[in-house]
Amino acid sequence: MTQEIILETRDLAKHFGGLKAVGGVNLRVRAGSLHAIIGPNGAGKTTLFNLISGHLKPTRGQVFLRGQDVTGLPPHRLAHMGLGRSFQITNIFPNLTVLENVRLAVQARGPDNFKLWHDYRRFSRYISRAREVIEYVSLKGKEHLLASALSHGDKRKLELAILLASDPDILLLDEPTAGMASEDVPELMRIVEHIRQTTGKTILLVEHNMDVVMRVSERITVMHRGRVLAEGTPQEIAANEAVQEAYLGSWGTRTG
Amino acid sequence: MVEPGTLDVRAKQATRRWNLQGLMVVLFLALFPFLASLVTGEPPDAGRPKFWQGLLIQAYIFAVYALSYDILMGYTGILSFGHAMFFGTGVYATAMLLKHAEWGLGQIFLAVLLITFVQGVLFGLVSLRVKGVYFAMVTLAFAEAFYILSEATDFRRWTGAEDGLHGIPVPDFINPTDQRLRFYYLALGFALIVYLIARRVVNSPTGRVIVAIRENETRAATLGYNTFAYKLIAFVFSGVLAGLAGMVHALWNLNASPAVLSVNTTINALLMTIIGGAGTLVGPMLGAGVLQLLGYVLSRTFGPRWPLVFGVVFILIVLFLPYGIVGTWNRWRAHSSTKDKPSLSSK
Known part of the structure; x- marks a missing residue:
């Protein structure tokens, strides 16, 4: 698999008044990978997406697409550069x-x-x-x-x-299964997996459903209070103590 | 033509049915002077037939004006309170060029095209930077500026200030008083051509993007559409059509008065569009006709208090036909035939 970094953020931050919704995030997404971003509500996942897709202008930091600085470009320009997104x-x-x-x-x-x-x-x-x-x-x-x-x-x-x-070459999927009946979730995720396997597109996924995330993603970034708490393979994340403490513990009980 | 398999047979049939109905309406309107002459026993170029043609001419002019407004309101989904600016500019440009410069009609036509085009680009670039009610306010301010300018005594020599311009020397061959029948066909042809042009444009790839912006601007932008550029196209197109309607209005009334630039003129476009059905082309045109004929009938019946009665009628229309006459009719048809899916094309 190629190791090219297709999407990268450097110290990306967005402040709403005193609230640091995203407080300096460094993210590196490999071309052709399925990279998930997880985190509790209010961790800044959707704000991060809005910064990457041009719907919000960052307070600080940069976004790179294939090594090119695209910080602050409007959504329609980014779309023509191969960045597409869905909405929560x-x-x-x-x-x-x-x-x-x-x-x-x-x-x-x-x-x-x-x-x-x-x-x-x-x-x-x-x-x-x-x-x-x-x-x-x-x-x-x-x-x-x-x-x-x-x-x-x-x-x-x-x-x-x-x-x-x-x-698009890169798909930003913001909770594609949000609000779906649980029996409909597998079908949608099959489609998502199929997209990646057959087209080699890069997928950046925000998802709440832990089972889904653990099964489909290659890399996971855990966000907490606007910052990156941990990053790694699903196994590494599952074994990470800080993550378990801040996040997985409560999730384990919820998704049962 | 459309390639096989790309369009539902049903949609094709619906289109054909529409075209046939439209053709019959046009045929009726084209024969109207002679039908009126048959009914009344008076010649088509005199008496009541002549008077009725006058009512319809006015309706055709406002039909074009209302249609142009709906390109913005119904198709692009942006509410302008300054549409009178374009209409009034068309009126004044025509009146001033005829009265002071004695230009030919062809030259005036090109001048109105050019002036309203430039006006659309300039004012669009500024006002489209804001959205919603702010856009409405900015356009209102621009239109009011033109209204005040038209009343300014400094320019009395050219504009006639608050008196406006009267007795515009329109070429004899289309003088609306002596050549009523000819002018009738000119106005009908004008409305028909503008309708056909607008129909082509709203059914073009660009026209569909404009509708997408009305539906969800954020989504359209995220797909890669530069929504500002498309809104500017719609604004300019709409403005130029309104300017041309203003030109014919000046030829018909042989005058130009500040009233054509007033906010009332914009409100009229809004009323016609809502009554007929926003987001359709036929709707605003029909709305213009309804407003025109209703105004005539009501003012004859109720005298100067007619706007009071019209207000009640308008409330009833909005209550019972929330999508306007044509809009409600389209929806009713889509619901009544369970198998008939809404057609992709817009009329």
């Missing part, structure tokens, strides 16, 4: 059909966005690619439903489909 709170186009949600994601990476005088339905490659992705996340048959009419589990799948369709 479902973030779709509610009054458009499932197909149109995904088709817009495909179109985003194409060269036709500023064509004002052509019917969008004539760009059949976007539509056929969108249908492929919809089938991949097992939403086939629901193409013409409005996104707002989907069940919560299907909305999470759509969220993933939108991300996949925009064909």
Whole structure:
């Protein structure tokens, strides 16, 4: 496996007034790996994602994408550099059909966005690619439903489909299973694992479900109060005393 | 045409049905002067047929203006309180160029295009930096600035200040008084062409991105769309169309008065869009017609107190047709036929 560092943060920090949501995080993500970030609520995981994806500007520190400093670039620029993300709170186009949600994601990476005088339905490659992705996340048959009419589990799948369709090299998945019924979780995680195995894309995952994290990730970063508490393989993390004290103990009882 | 398999057969049929219905409406409107002449027994270019054409001409002009507003409000999802700026600029540019410079209509058309385009880019670059109610306030401020400018006595020589400009020398061949029938077809053709252009644009890849921004701007940006650029395109496009509506308005009324730049003119666009149905193209056009004809009927029936009655009608429309006439109709159709899925195309 390649050891290239595709994504790196150096002393990345975000302060909201006196609150240090992220207080100097150094993160190195290898290309092609599945890297999980775990931590209790309020540890700063989502804020870290927002800093990486350009939705927030850092108070301090830098973000590097393939060695290039991308700190403070707007989300749409980062998207064109191969960084894509999903959101913890479902973030779709509610009054458009499932197909149109995904088709817009495909179109985003194409060269036709500023064509004002052509019917969008004539760009059949976007539509056929969108249908492929919809089938991949097992939403086939629901193409013409409005996104707002989907069940919560299907909305999470759509969220993933939108991300996949925009064909990023690095996927930031912010709790892809958030709010899902437990019986739906394995299917979604199978899709996530399958993505990595078949495409070699890098996945940075925030997840609460410990079973899932321990099973799928290669490396885990544990965050606590805006800082990195520990980093290592799942085995190392499971054996780390500081982590157990701060975090896993309470989780062991919850996930049982 | 659309390649096979890329579009549902159902959606295709729906599109065809729409086109057929639209064609029949256009046919009816095109024959209207002669139908009116048949009914009343008066010649198509005089009497009641002539008067009714006048009402419709006004409706066609506002139809274009309302449609342009809906590109912003219904498609892009941004609420502007300064749309009168573009409309009024079109009116004043036309009136001043005809009265003081005696330009030809073709030159004036190009001038209005250029002026409103530049205006859209400049004011869009500034006002689109803020969102929501702040955007509404900034656009309101710009439009009010133009309104105050139009009343400024310093420029009385050119603008006529608070009196406006009257007796604009419109070329004889389209004089709306002597050539009513010809002007009727000019206004109808204008509305039809603008509708077809707008339909092409909203169904283009760019048009779909604009709708995506309305639905969820953060998501659109995260996918890689530079949402500022798309909003600017929508703002400029909408502004240019409003300016052209203003041009025809000046030709029809043979005058320009500060009222066209007032906030009331913007509110009218808002009313027409809400009544007809935001996010559709036909809706605002229909809304313009409804507002125009309702205003005429109510003012004849109730005299100067008609806005009071109109207020009640408006409240009823908003209560019972929350998506406007066309919007509610579309939803009702989508629900009534369980198998008929909402079509991808927007009309």
